[in-house]
Amino acid sequence: MRRDLACAALGLALAAGYYAAADALPRSLLADGVGADGVPKLLAAALAVLSVAIGARSLLDAPVAGGVAPGLARHLRALGVAVLGAAFVLLAPALGYPLALALLVLAAALYYGAALGWPLVISAIGAAAALWLVFARGLGVALPAGVFG
Amino acid sequence: MAELALAWKALTSGWTVPAAFLGVAWGIVGGALPGISPSIAMALLLPFTYGMEPVVAIVMLAAVYVGAEYGGSIPAILIRTPGTNAAAATVIDGFEMHRQGRGGEALGISLVSGLVGGLVGLAVLVLATGPLARFALAFTPPAYFALGVLGLSVIAGLSGGSLLKGLLAGILGFMIATIGTDPVSGVARFTFGSPDLLGGIRPIIVMVGLFAVTELMVQAIEPAWAKADARDARLRLPDWATWKRLVRPQAIGAAVGTFEGVTPGAGGTIAAFLSYNEAKRWSKHPEEFGKGSVEGVAAPECANNVVTGAALVPLLGLGIPGSNSAAILLGGFLLHGLAPGPMLFEKSPDVVYGLYAGLFVANVAMLLLGLVILTPCLWLVNRPKPYLMAFILALVVSGIYAMQASLFDVGLVLAAGVLGYGLRYLGIPQLPLVLGVVLGFMVESNYRRALVLSAGDHSIFVQDPISLGLLAAAAAVAALSLRGELGRARREGAARR
Numbered sequence: 001m002r003r004d005l006a007c008a009a010l011g012l013a014l015a016a017g018y019y020a021a022a023d024a025l026p027r028s029l030l031a032d033g034v035g036a037d038g039v040p041k042l043l044a045a046a047l048a049v050l051s052v053a054i055g056a057r058s059l060l061d062a063p064v065a066g067g068v069a070p071g072l073a074r075h076l077r078a079l080g081v082a083v084l085g086a087a088f089v090l091l092a093p094a095l096g097y098p099l100a101l102a103l104l105v106l107a108a109a110l111y112y113g114a115a116l117g118w119p120l121v122i123s124a125i126g127a128a129a130a131l132w133l134v135f136a137r138g139l140g141v142a143l144p145a146g147v148f149g
Numbered sequence: 150m151a152e153l154a155l156a157w158k159a160l161t162s163g164w165t166v167p168a169a170f171l172g173v174a175w176g177i178v179g180g181a182l183p184g185i186s187p188s189i190a191m192a193l194l195l196p197f198t199y200g201m202e203p204v205v206a207i208v209m210l211a212a213v214y215v216g217a218e219y220g221g222s223i224p225a226i227l228i229r230t231p232g233t234n235a236a237a238a239t240v241i242d243g244f245e246m247h248r249q250g251r252g253g254e255a256l257g258i259s260l261v262s263g264l265v266g267g268l269v270g271l272a273v274l275v276l277a278t279g280p281l282a283r284f285a286l287a288f289t290p291p292a293y294f295a296l297g298v299l300g301l302s303v304i305a306g307l308s309g310g311s312l313l314k315g316l317l318a319g320i321l322g323f324m325i326a327t328i329g330t331d332p333v334s335g336v337a338r339f340t341f342g343s344p345d346l347l348g349g350i351r352p353i354i355v356m357v358g359l360f361a362v363t364e365l366m367v368q369a370i371e372p373a374w375a376k377a378d379a380r381d382a383r384l385r386l387p388d389w390a391t392w393k394r395l396v397r398p399q400a401i402g403a404a405v406g407t408f409e410g411v412t413p414g415a416g417g418t419i420a421a422f423l424s425y426n427e428a429k430r431w432s433k434h435p436e437e438f439g440k441g442s443v444e445g446v447a448a449p450e451c452a453n454n455v456v457t458g459a460a461l462v463p464l465l466g467l468g469i470p471g472s473n474s475a476a477i478l479l480g481g482f483l484l485h486g487l488a489p490g491p492m493l494f495e496k497s498p499d500v501v502y503g504l505y506a507g508l509f510v511a512n513v514a515m516l517l518l519g520l521v522i523l524t525p526c527l528w529l530v531n532r533p534k535p536y537l538m539a540f541i542l543a544l545v546v547s548g549i550y551a552m553q554a555s556l557f558d559v560g561l562v563l564a565a566g567v568l569g570y571g572l573r574y575l576g577i578p579q580l581p582l583v584l585g586v587v588l589g590f591m592v593e594s595n596y597r598r599a600l601v602l603s604a605g606d607h608s609i610f611v612q613d614p615i616s617l618g619l620l621a622a623a624a625a626v627a628a629l630s631l632r633g634e635l636g637r638a639r640r641e642g643a644a645r646r
Binding site: 021139 | 339
């Protein structure tokens with residue numbers, strides 16, 4: 001029930017923010033009858049109605065016994081994966097793609113429970129080299145050069 | 150007879166068969182890499198075809214398309230990462246089968262269903278290009294709007310037991326699709342001043358984020374499953390009993406794929422989701438869908454491979470490229486001084502019938518290459534979990550970066566992953582959101598274009614016969630899906646009591 005109420009509250013907040021952002025869109029001389037804000041406002045209204053319905057249903061329904069919800073520490077641990085990715089985004093321009101990717105593989109494997117040692121280091125370098133070959137050499141993608149530039 | 154002779158001549162001229170094999174191999178690699186769409190894989194090869202014989206070049210490009218549409222299913226099944234947009238529907242049951250230690254079986258079903266779909270698509274292309282091309286030409290903005298609504302009508306069937314939350318997810322997806330430049334007036338919407346958002350958010354970014362990154366996050370806190378597939382580490386083609394179960398979903402996939410394939414702009418993604426929904430509705434075991442159903446893999450895989458042949462109908466018949474991939478193939482034709490359209494059959498029949506023969510070889514090549522590479526792929530994903538997860542994360546960030554050489558896109562895919570994690574926590578289904586992202590732009594832009602044409606008169610949507618038919622079909626699909634979902638919810642509620 002708490003999750004559905006949270007879902008309803010978040011939905012309502014998003015609907016309000018999205019509606020306000022749509023309402024603030026500039027008017028164009030090229031605008032049609034519907035306008036750039038027409039469909040977004042309709043979506044915001046529909047989102048609000050659905051959120052209210054989900055909230056109302058959760059209040060009316062009898063609470064159902066469920067599993068134990070994961071605690072905050074577990075959520076934070078899950079978010080750590082995204083933080084590792086974000087660190088790659090920040091470091092890649094400075095370090096260059098191959099080095100940043102090798103560090104990402106190394107850090108992610110450690111995060112998932114691998115033991116630090118030569119096999120892991122060699123795997124990280126090998127994975128980064130393989131992906132660099134595929135994307136830079138095979139597909140001709142311009143990857144951040146960083147310290148290699 | 151003369152046509153057969155031309156096809157045979159193309160096959161025996163030396164380089165057509167190797168070109169088809171090479172094209173399929175390249176396509177499978179491209180399709181399996183998240184972020185590299187079939188059209189990108191084709192575009193990368195286009196400059197290399199300049200010095201080739203026209204028929205060899207066209208066959209190679211078309212073979213890349215065949216390989217890439219199939220290749221997208223491999224990471225979808227093995228690592229919950231759809232390599233292409235069209236493979237998103239395969240994730241649902243394919244990855245579930247893999248988690249249950251049936252990855253080899255899922256890959257086998259995907260392979261043979263892809264082959265069936267590819268051959269059906271080729272038959273459609275060979276036998277029906279003329280009449281179907283005229284049907285494609287009859288599509289107007291109201292009809293495209295109705296086509297998008299038909300795609301959205303399957304949301305009830307993809308809601309996983311909570312219709313309200315399914316609809317909410319669909320609206321969230323639609324909202325994401327409104328980000329970027331307004332399709333009619335050119336106003337920047339919800340970009341917050343970022344030029345990176347002017348072009349909108351590509352559906353593949355949302356899909357890879359929702360499926361792959363979310364799964365990576367969940368795996369960081371859930372018990373290991375890395376060795377779940379250890380007892381099924383080899384590719385397994387379907388046995389006779391399974392084949393019998395696959396006939397119906399493959400037939401549904403073939404029918405839906407043909408319709409969506411010949412319709413410019415529709416593409417394999419809508420075909421895959423629609424066929425999944427219909428296969429579930431017509432199945433004798435609908436309760437297995439979402440829990441590792443063999444039919445849930447066969448229908449979308451067959452449908453999106455039918456599209457590889459059927460999507461060439463408007464290109465060959467009218468010279469209209471109905472998709473990005475068809476546009477690249479059009480570029481291949483033009484590069485060799487050929488103009489697709491009705492006159493191509495008169496002026497260069499050797500290229501047309503050579504292409505037909507080459508597509509047949511490409512589908513056979515897909516089967517043979519699949520038989521060779523899929524067992525090693527299974528071995529690869531049975532490596533220790535920490536190594537596998539780290540490599541998937543590296544593959545995801547590399548593939549998404551490669552789309553537009555943009556680290557901003559990598560940030561977006563991570564954000565989509567966090568969103569997906571939040572949706573899972575709140576019990577909101579992800580598939581309707583994907584559908585909203587894929588179809589939102591199509592629905593809104595064609596709705597507004599139609600109203601511009603009719604000066605604001607909504608009756609245009611029922612005056613156009615194709616639009617009326619599609620809207621009626623959408624209403625029927627939504628009603629039937631809704632009835633099925635409500636019935637299921639009632640049964641589950643009664644069982645709990």
